[in-house]
Amino acid sequence: MTSTHARLALNLLPKIGPIRVQRLLEVFGTPEDILRAKASDIQQIDGFGNDLASTIAHWKKHIDLDRELRRIQEENLTLVTPEDSVYPDLLSEIHDPPLLLYVRGQITERDRHAVSIVGVRNATAYGLATAKKLAFQLAQAGYTIISGLARGIDTAAHEGALAAKGRTIAVIGSGHAKLYPPENAALAERIAESGAVVSEYPVDYPPDKTTFPQRNRIVSGWSSGTIVVEAALRSGSLITANQAMDQGRTVFAVPGNIDRPSSHGCNHLIQQGAKLVQDASDILEEFNVLPLNIISSADAPHGGHRPDLSEQEAVVHSALSTDELHINEIALATNLPIGTVSTTLMKLEMKSLVRALPGKFYVRLV
Structure with missing residues (x-):
């Protein structure tokens, strides 16, 4: 039995749960070893009475592991455990x-x-x-x-x-x-x-x-x-x-x-x-972070980052300056619809390139 299948079996057992399994892991080491443990050994752990110990020791009587594995396959699911690198x-x-x-x-x-x-x-x-x-x-x-x-x-x-x-x-x-x-x-x-x-x-x-x-x-x-x-x-x-x-x-x-x-x-x-x-x-x-979808650039000021820009974002960004500009002025300078300019400015703001000011004014940061 794999560690993943052993975890699956423990997860299927009634009235066990993550906290109790953590206690069991501290004693027995691995999920497989938990399922191999004797009821008398499990009873020695604080919080595990006769019923719980018997349920774990005789786990095959309480769950249908093969059926659950079939259902996982039928539903096109995968299992991720704490041992997997992508587990958060x-x-x-x-x-x-x-x-x-x-x-x-x-x-x-x-x-x-x-x-x-x-x-x-x-x-x-x-x-x-x-x-x-x-x-x-x-x-x-x-x-x-x-x-x-x-x-x-x-x-x-x-x-x-x-x-x-x-x-x-x-x-x-x-x-x-x-x-x-x-x-x-x-x-x-x-x-x-x-x-x-x-x-x-x-x-x-x-x-x-x-x-x-x-x-x-x-x-x-x-x-x-x-x-x-x-x-x-x-x-x-x-x-x-x-x-x-x-x-x-x-x-x-x-x-x-x-x-x-x-x-x-x-x-x-x-x-x-x-x-x-x-x-x-x-x-x-x-x-205290910049957006995560940006790449490093040697010409970014103060050791910062510069993102890749779409053609539209580059046009709007180049029309901005460190002086305040109203959104209408930006639209005129870029010859873009006001709705497009608004959406593009929001994207640039999220990339830490633009700051929005009250009254729909904007300034370029980078």
Whole structure:
């Protein structure tokens, strides 16, 4: 039996879980050795009574490992474990990292640089637009966007990253064959084509009231920071934010209308010290990094970086100067439509080449 198959077996066993498996690994060394252990030896470990010890020692009576392996193949999934190089470093550092991840699509090294975006299911138009904008900007800057595939803010975040042709990962609170919500099945397929849909649950495990809060620790634990766009005072999004804080991650919140219940959670987070977010530059400044999708250049000032520019970006960039220019002046100078100029300026801003000023004025930084 391989280490991956042993982890899969442990993951299938009832009432075991990641924390108990970590204790077992400290004693027995490997997942394979855990499954070979005698019940009497397992009982010597604090927290393992007769029933748990017997379940582990006689694991073949409690699960059908061959069936699960067939279901994984039928669903075209792969398994990623902490022993694999692409298993996220940050996720491995949390208190209860998943034993393994069922993956549709592909996890890459680039996904180590990730930001999560979460919020309410019944989002306002403002919340949906904001989530999509932030995801678009951060994905263009090179970050992988993590969210939970739920209705509302999660969906908007995934859509924003896809629109930017960036990477996004959906962490679901069920097995892959029981995807929830079902209306997001097509979105999940699109995500898997360029990113990944992941779960820690067996293929046919249904969603319930416990799986989503459990799922949220992966969303926050995978990410350098968690952005809450809209949230009520009692919501799963605040659970995710609290888990992020417990995991030592930075929490960001988008302020909202004080009369709107869906803003109360975000405004409360800001009162408690979460970083107020207006656009992606607030997140990049907090991490004190330039966008990740840029390449080194010897002629960049102060040892900085210069990105590759599209022809359109180069035209707009060359029209700018260190003096303030209004967007209308830039449009006249480039002979481009105002909408095209606006989109291009946003891309240049995300590449740390341009700074937006109040009143739709812009200055060139590099």
